[in-house]
Amino acid sequence: MLAAGGTGGHLFPAEALGAVLMKRGFRVRLITDARALRYSGSGGLFSNDMIDVVPSETVRGRTPWALAYTGATLMAGAVKAAAVMARLKPAAVIGFGGYPTLPPLFAARLLRIPAVIHDSNAVLGRANRLLAERVDAIAISLPGVLERDPALASKAVVTGTPMRSNILAAAAVPYPTPNTTGPFRLLVVGGSQGARIMADIVPPAIEQLEAALWNRLSLVQQVREEDMVRVRAVYDKLKINVELAPFFSDLPARLAASHLVISRSGAGTVAELAAIGRPSILVPLPGAIDQDQFANAGVLVEAGGALRLPQSDFTPSRLASEISALAAEPDRLSAMAANARKVGRLDAAERLADLIARTANIQQ
Numbered sequence: 001m002l003a004a005g006g007t008g009g010h011l012f013p014a015e016a017l018g019a020v021l022m023k024r025g026f027r028v029r030l031i032t033d034a035r036a037l038r039y040s041g042s043g044g045l046f047s048n049d050m051i052d053v054v055p056s057e058t059v060r061g062r063t064p065w066a067l068a069y070t071g072a073t074l075m076a077g078a079v080k081a082a083a084v085m086a087r088l089k090p091a092a093v094i095g096f097g098g099y100p101t102l103p104p105l106f107a108a109r110l111l112r113i114p115a116v117i118h119d120s121n122a123v124l125g126r127a128n129r130l131l132a133e134r135v136d137a138i139a140i141s142l143p144g145v146l147e148r149d150p151a152l153a154s155k156a157v158v159t160g161t162p163m164r165s166n167i168l169a170a171a172a173v174p175y176p177t178p179n180t181t182g183p184f185r186l187l188v189v190g191g192s193q194g195a196r197i198m199a200d201i202v203p204p205a206i207e208q209l210e211a212a213l214w215n216r217l218s219l220v221q222q223v224r225e226e227d228m229v230r231v232r233a234v235y236d237k238l239k240i241n242v243e244l245a246p247f248f249s250d251l252p253a254r255l256a257a258s259h260l261v262i263s264r265s266g267a268g269t270v271a272e273l274a275a276i277g278r279p280s281i282l283v284p285l286p287g288a289i290d291q292d293q294f295a296n297a298g299v300l301v302e303a304g305g306a307l308r309l310p311q312s313d314f315t316p317s318r319l320a321s322e323i324s325a326l327a328a329e330p331d332r333l334s335a336m337a338a339n340a341r342k343v344g345r346l347d348a349a350e351r352l353a354d355l356i357a358r359t360a361n362i363q364q
Contacts, residue, residue: 003031020032038047056105124140159351188222189251264283274300280300303340
């Protein structure tokens with residue numbers, strides 16, 4: 001039984017693991033909150049008949065009423081999850097983070113079912129921190145996540161982040177080293193919490209580039225519908241070769257085709273950049289309590305595969321300067337691509353499946 005929060009960052013690694021487990025002959029189910037239903041029936045692994053929905057709630061405020069409501073909802077979810085598990089008798093429960101994993105993992109603890117959690121971030125997420133002492137094993141994507149906590153580090157295994165098949169296919173594409181006269185392919189993505197800042201900063205940065213680079217530029221940018229008109233107006237004025245959309249269903253292939261990526265540094269994005277091996281300029285989402293995106297970006301920066309710009313430094317002039325410098329140094333971009341690739345773990349799903357089998361004492 002796979003437990004994951006109702007967002008792609010949690011569900012996609014669960015889906016990748018589920019595919020490997022099914023190839024090994026296991027039956028797999030997803031236990032989550034209602035948000036995950038929007039991913040079912042759209043070509044993903046989990047159809048509606050493979051999903052068990054339990055109540056869940058995120059901590060949205062610190063008032064006594066808000067905390068009481070969250071606690072009561074999570075308790076109700078744990079009761080329902082326990083009923084589901086008592087009926088299905090799973091061999092193991094694996095959590096991928098997010099508050100919707102709390103009820104299933106608490107239920108697994110109550111029923112003494114072997115439990116594993118996985119965290120893709122360079123800093124353990126809040127839900128996983130609550131669960132870490134209560135599970136049998138902790139799978140982490142990056143080394144050093146628990147180095148300051150020996151008790152938890154003793155049951156931690158570095159597996160990497162499980163990657164779906166389209167990411168693995170993109171990872172097989174060699175980096176298309178640019179030259180100083182040919183096309184320069186730039187991909188700008190921001191995710192649900194980052195597209196606005198990209199719409200505010202990237203177009204004026206492109207305006208500050210030299211005209212010779214405008215002529216070379218092939219730009220793909222994720223843009224929210226409400227920002228589309230103003231962003232397109234800038235690029236039309238510059239006669240930039242551009243493709244704008246709120247969402248790209250073939251994003252892994254576009255990552256593979258890019259010479260440079262500008263993005264937020266969520267755990268999934270960083271893992272995909274590492275797996276595919278593409279140089280990037282990363283802008284961590286500010287304001288997070290545990291600064292997870294700042295730490296995630298740091299992993300690629302330390303490896304020499306990315307530049308990290310805090311949002312306070314993410315200005316049009318600074319971005320224009322960085323793009324110009326990188327576009328003029330193809331060898332540097334190639335080195336960054338290779339360095340990013342060294343961080344990637346393409347066998348993460350297999351590693352995690354092995355860990356689950358050992359933890360649950362399953363003979364394969």
